[in-house]
Amino acid sequence: LDTDLLQQTQVRLDNKTKPLGSLGRLEEFARKVVTISGNPTPDLSKKVIFTFAGDHGVVEEGVSAFPKEVTPQMVLNILRGGAGVNVLARHAGAEVRIVDVGVDFDFEDCPGLIHKKVARGTRNLAKGPAMTRDEALAALAVGIELADQCKQDGIGLVGTGEMGIGNTTPSSAIIAAIGGFSPEQVTHRGTGINDQTLQIKIAAIRKGLDLNRPDPADPLDLLTKVGGLEIAAIAGLVLGCAANRIPVVVDGFISTAGALIASELHPQARDYLFAAHESVEVGHRFMLDRIGCRPILDLDLRLGEGTGGALAMHLIEAGVKILLEMATFEQAGVSEKQE
Template identity: 55%
Template sequence: MENLTEEKLFAQLQELIGNISDLDEAAMGQVQERLDSLTKPQGSLGQLEQIAKQLGGIQGTSNPQIKKKAVLLMAGDHGIAAEGVSAFPQEVTPQMVYNIMNDGAAINVLARQANADVFCTDVGVAFPIEATGNIIQKRVANGTKNMAKGPAMSRQEALQALLAGAEVAQEKIQAGYNLFATGDLGIGNTTPSSAIVSLFTNSPLEDVVGRGTGIDDAGLINKRQAIQKAIDVNQPNTEDALDVLCKVGGLEIAAIAGSILQAAASRVPIVVDGFISTAGALVAANLAPKSTAFMIPSHGSVEPGHCKALAGLGLEPVLNLNMRLGEGTGAALTFHLVEAALHILNEMSTFADAGVSEKS
């Protein structure tokens, strides 16, 4: 893929987007009929019912099933870290990649509890990473450039990272996975995410920029200033999602967007994690508006911009746990709710089965 021209990469992206179609309305109607016949007041299970209906529409059946679950975690570093926007040094990114490889991170624990597998893809870590175990190597560059001084990446690199994320999703679909979660890893990545969310939702930076890994008040002011400088220097065109992505985005954010696009094209539901993942989802939605129908929201992050990002996608979180870790942790927890929705749909008795009187 690295040898392809920008034009050929763009053609591949357009082909991928062209494969995304609408949800199956007939299947959703059948799921709704089944839900309405179950021994409960109609709609009383709220978002669980909505998830069941969505899964029916995605899979095109009144009896949707989950076979194998995977967290697709994308890792990358950020040149903007040189502006002091994070409380942690960049060396933490590769250290956490290996922590995930060794099953020691929060996402490993939560995914294991959900009976899901974790795959961590290096699309832009600034340090050497070997492809071994659950680590996938698809590096586009050794991190992004400092977006406060110019574009974070070239348009070609943005396309490569998008398609790398799509490739990972496609490989896992071919291996039998049919429910995904997004995840992220990369010191400084709330900074480009804030820029993306601010631009796509037309929100002031004061409303979207948070403390990330725990910066102090002075650090927060500096972070906002760095993002404003990046926007001023690069002048991203919000009518062109690729322009926003390459100027103020991240390689792992691009890969997250690509994994969402591939999931949508393959009719596989994908649970969107926190702030960084939702920035990637905004990129995907601006490239392919139909892709939002295949996204399942997870939790509401403490990061202030997350609610803006979710609103921009028309999504409502199913969990509020005051989390802000990333890695796909909130999405992995949401796997339990997705499966609960299917158990309700497929296992609960109808009024007729149970001999229970319906509403008069």
């Protein structure tokens, strides 16, 4: 990233009618969007949140409180505009693009759905690899392709999101493998499972890691063996947005697992990321630290879909508007600091 542009942007912020640095992280957001985009006057009028949907074979172990059919049901809910991500995206002035990258359901006559199904869900990671390497690569390619489309569409800010019953299980498996944690340390209650289901979930992750022995130094191996199709697509979206110089707001736990895979594959991808919020899920903080992202919000969220990203978009855009719209001391005829 361009350090000259970074410094020029800070000078512009310092000339605004406010004490130096007094808008704190809003100024950080403005600097970051400028340097990512390479544009001194970034246009965030078009914003998109991608909600990638996929199913998980590991659900057959009994790791989730919700039945598997909720994945396609929620896809339809999102298409109709009734889900949390729809409400919050509308509020932020963002469009939701919902992508079937791996739902175990045949969607027909679903206007608006982006059909990119790689497989009808992953296989059960507790019994073998969740995906083939080709499937993982194909799902990564879905994200990259959609990022390229965003460049053509003039999208200024992209948010990640996901919908997939059971998808905190592969996310925790990825964290455990990369960080060298035991499954207990990084496995939490997801949609709100009870103690018994939590033990089943932990056991499934342990079986998956013991059986598949993913190589923590090989992010693609990790993604293939214990990941998910929507996690792969998010990783691809992050890589594609970085390549296209589009800033990406990473939502919560599962999205961060995807962003982590991306940043393990290409460490430079980290510079293009905003972490929307600190999730309630255990293990999220480890991923944020490893990516090097300080979360923007801390609102006890644990819904996913892209909801936290939608909220954070408003704050990132606020920083850019400060840069573009606030008067300078000279313009406003305001006296400067005299100390």
